[in-house]
Amino acid sequence: MKAADIGARGGGTQPIEGPVVTPERSGHDAVLLIRDARVLTLDDAGTIHDRADILIRGGRIQTIGADLPSPSPPYTELNGRDKLAMPGLVNAHVHTTGTFNRGAFPLRPLEVFMLYEVPPFDFGPFPPELDYARSLYSAVEMLRLGITSVQDDPFFVPHPTADSVDAVMRAYRDAGIRATVTINQPNRVEYEKYPYLKELLPDDLTRIMDAAPRMPAADILNLYADVIGRWHETECGRLRIAVSCSAPQRATEDYMLGLEDLSRRHGLSYNLHILETKAQRVTGRERYGTSLIQYAASLGLLSPRTTVIHAVWVDAADMETLARHGASVAHNPISNLRLGSGVMPFRRLRDHGVNICLGTDEATTDDTHNLWIVGKLCGMIHTLSDSDYRRWPAPAEVLHALTHGGARSMLQERETGRLAPGYRADIQLLNLRTSAFVPLNDLHAQLVFCETGSSVDTVIVDGRIVVRDGKVHTVDEEALRQSVEELMPRYREHYARALRWVERLEPYYTEVYRRCAAQDVGFSRWLAGPQDVGTKGAMP
Secondary structure (H helix, E strand, O other): OOHHHHOHHHHOOOOOOOOOOOOOOOOOOOEEEEEEEEEEOOOOOOOEEEEEEEEEEOOEEEEEEOOOOOOOOOOEEEEOOOEEEEEOEEEEEEEHHHHHHOOOOOOOOHHHHHHHHOOOOOOOOOOHHHHHHHHHHHHHHHHHOOEEEEEEOOEOOOOOOHHHHHHHHHHHHHHOOEEEEOOEOOOOOHHHHOOOHHHHOOHHHHHHHHHOOOOOHHHHHHHHHHHHHHHOOEOOOOEEEOEEOOOHHHOOHHHHHHHHHHHHHHOOOEEEEEOOOHHHHHHHHHHHOOOHHHHHHHOOOOOOOEEEEEOOOOOHHHHHHHHHHOOEEEEOHHHHHHOOOOOOOHHHHHHOOOEEEEOOEEOOOOOOOOHHHHHHHHHHHHHHOOOOHHHOOOHHHHHHHHOHHHHHHOOOOOOOOOOOOOOEOOEEEEEOOOOOOOOOOOHHHHHHHOOOOOOEEEEEEOOEEEEEOOEEOOOOHHHHHHHHHHHHHHHHHHHHHHHHHHHHHHHHHHHHHHHHHOOOOOOOOOOOOHHHOOOOOOOO
């Protein structure tokens, strides 16, 4: 089975059983009517309809109201009785590249973990079929969980090609999900990404790093221009391109400024990993004499188009800077927890007016793409950083971050993330007769703290039914699993070859982490106080 065959059903859907007036039509010529659902709009007024119909035409919501007249045939009717209609979730940050590494790596802090995630030597290149299968597998999982939009930041080893990026875009096209996709490609020498690393490494390893291939900024920017021209706003706007340099300390200034130019000219989201860890706080101080947020601002990289990913080790000045420039922050609490990065200052960022969205990061740091669990942890972990319970995240705030906040991050806040006339019909129907909602006491709280995605029954993207009765109708999942099984042996061979370098390099990266962890940066995002941070010769 070829990977290209998996999404052969991507141009349409399988026949849908149930209360269908006429056979379902796909695409923007479809008319869809949802009858008698409880409707959670998540609009600014917090509107909830105990019973309402939703009429969808041309991929957009036309009307929400009780007892709407039936449209002229042909149309599809769905019975929404005992179901909740709400916006699809938005996974605002994910790396689908890690999808096939679930459970594969040991618990390590980010600076060490990235050695396992992307070994710097003898790793790749991989066939586009692998990129296609990873992204498609991720999309299927997300759709089944009610995630209708994703902002993917895939990295390509050793460097991206038009074929590898096309494979990711084809996967999202075939799955039927709404996707905004970047090309995550650092272009600095490996030892330049971390403080102290060059002085720690033996000469033979620094020479190998110097000789390792790096993609020139001009080549990456040319690839972006090509991909933007061929994929941006295709599939009636469902597929979009964004830009990413990975992180400021991993990219040259000419490259980052070139991406900002593309972002401004084409209206693209700009994704930057900034201050995920304490080591990155130290990196900014050692290399630029300021925080990485202030460094990015000095280059003109912060704007309403910018999504800063993680933002854990930000201080008050950084928060004010983010707010002043209108940037969003992608919060990844499960990833932060697994990597020991610390607890992001959720309430203080919100108090500054910063838009917060939520992401699963990748399957190597979350081990799933389950955004419901991310939302639950977001609703709970911040109780550990503030004794004033009035400042803990409210369920309504978490739901906003799961939907409209993510849409804002992808520059589509007027297109998706809420249910209202004129918005794209990105809708999930949840079964209200599951244990998560019986008895129904507080809808917002039960969505955040009780729902796991198991109640998701039907998913609609751009007015097209892509999941029904919990089954994805756009992809042959058995063929996809078979393709994965065929691709994995070669992938594991690559990884086994690269692992010898990981084992040799890990002590030096561990020492970088230890040195940074022991420094006083004026505050802490760990639950441990400064007195608990390890000293020389001991890990914290």
